[in-house]
Amino acid sequence: MIGVESAVERYLKLIGEADEYGAIDLVVGLIDEGVPAEDVLLRVVAAGQRRVGELWAANDWSVAREHGATAVSERAVAAIAGRVRPTPTRGRVTVACADGEYHALPTRMLAEVLRLRGWRVDFLGASVPGPHLITHLHQTGPDVVALGCMIAIRLPRAHATIAACRAVGVPVLAGGAAFGADGRFARLLGADAWAPTADAAADRLAAGLPSFAAGSDGEIHLGDEEYGYLTRHRADVLARVLDLLRESYAPMGGYSERQLEHTAEDLGHIADFLAAALYVHDTSLFTDFVTWTCEVLTARKVPAASVVLGLRLFRDVLADCPRARALLAEGIEAATAARPSGDSPARVT
Template sequence: MVTSGDIVVTQNLEAVGGRYLDLIGRADEYGAVDLVVRLIDEGVPAEDVLLKVVAPGQRRVGELWASNEWSVAREHGATAVSERAVAAVSGRVRPAPTRGRVAVACADGEYHALPTRIMAEVLRLRGWHVDFLGASVPGPHLITHLHQTGPDVVALGCTLTTRLPRAHATIAACQAVGIPVLAGGAGFGADGRFARLLGADAWAPTADAAADRLAAGLPSFPAAHDGPDDAAVHLGGAEYAYLTRHRADLLARVMDTLREAYAPMGGYSARQLERTAEDLGHIADFLIAAMYVHDAVLFTDFVTWTCQVLVARKVPAESVVLGLGAFHDVLTDCPRARALLTEGVAAAQACCSRSSQPAGQRTETSV
């Protein structure tokens, strides 16, 4: 055991993680940076600092926000401090590149950059020459970078499943110029099923697994279809294209339908109406993503998570049922979408049955 000021470093990094969470929860940038730097100076491998202290702390931040124990502001502050802590680790440990070059980027529209940044730093620690391109990298600009730098592989991060259509376009574009793609992040599914569906060359569930996969030579997925273009034929479809093209108009119609079906909306404040529109937009985006990959579980998982988040904020899960019903009423010419919405309603009703929250109570979010 080593004592450094008020920090006691042992082999139990879980306890150190509790101290780290406290620091980032108070937006104590200096304290968090000092902690991770001291861990490294006292012999803890930099990769362990990233994967056993910073990453678990950040996962806990998300859980605390979802359960309404932390505000959005506190969550944002903690994330900003974690980004600074990762940068401090990078600045403290600078191994010379001994392997090939990797371009690491978040999918177009993906702004949750921290998990991908951690993957980039782990790859750097394992000897790769890493170009970390940050959040939401547009496909054409990424391709320009590939032409300019000639990396051996692209590591593409995606946290939200709503970004899957854009991630698919990026994967295809990279492969078209001869660069294989390693997919990572929760957006590709806990088992990597969406990475396989979109044709990524490989998938890794964690940053260290990504490093292991690259060290092994980036093996490809087993063929899951008869021809190279067979999978693409089944992605998207006419209803997906319609929903994407008419999203704004559909949301306006859904809001009108809700006003007619739910009288209390007449008394909503401007803020409540804005939050309702945002919530409906999320429903539309996850519905569109589920339509693209033909995966009902993607949508029902989102509905269940949304209900849990709302109930934690004293908003009844019944509000989600109302929103889904409005979409169902508007999308009269979209049978596939309506089938998904029906499954979503069932998922929301299951949440309702598990919740004892009185239906008349509402806070900021109010469908």
């Protein structure tokens, strides 16, 4: 029997080569050798996927290679699920990704861990619209909803889903990176509980689902004027920022269609994370995004100064939004701190 660390390295090599059969043989073989299926899921497949994300962020793996590896992991999880089929001995759980959240693999792993722990699980997959989820709850009557959200820009939709679930009497267990490393956004959005990992979520359900809503920080003001303005006028704001960018950075006139498309996408990410930070009233959500973006771009030899330039232009356009401007000022400070010495002052992504 190979050790778990060796298994992770072997698994990473196989999924990096998009070797679906090899990866499935490895994980199924580990189970046949006596390694618990939950350990194979969390200590091999999940650990391998974390390395995939790190390799992509460091620009060691391309997007295509990362996508291929994730597709293989999805098949590996399905193979594990097919190999071990425990009889449900507990209640029923609906597991779903928040509306607009397409990173389904972590949530799928949670579903399989819960099945292994004896729960009857309805896994609804990626990006489940809130109204359709509520219809499913009426039809099936689960004991709890486990809601996954990985990207913070989906927090407003997650909030709407949490509120709708609780309105029909179904408690919500939240999980995923979007809710914060300490679960603070799960608490803020009204979830009944939060867990940082799949096994922790299973432990929480086994112990009952104590609500921390009563001690929460209060309801979020959905009618926040600046958040509403930015979401309603997103396209106009981005167009104005792009126009300013063309005026302030002459080489952009020679950009290809692909470069222009990537620039618009990058600016769109800034707008979306800014909106999310406004929604939950949390500066670190935005500055953490800025710092991560600078790290990813630096690995691709794109100076962090490009982020500083983009943030300054957003600040100019949002002249009548003091909270947004304050967040952008914090973002500029974070991006400036992330900029290596010698980084040129003006280059866009």
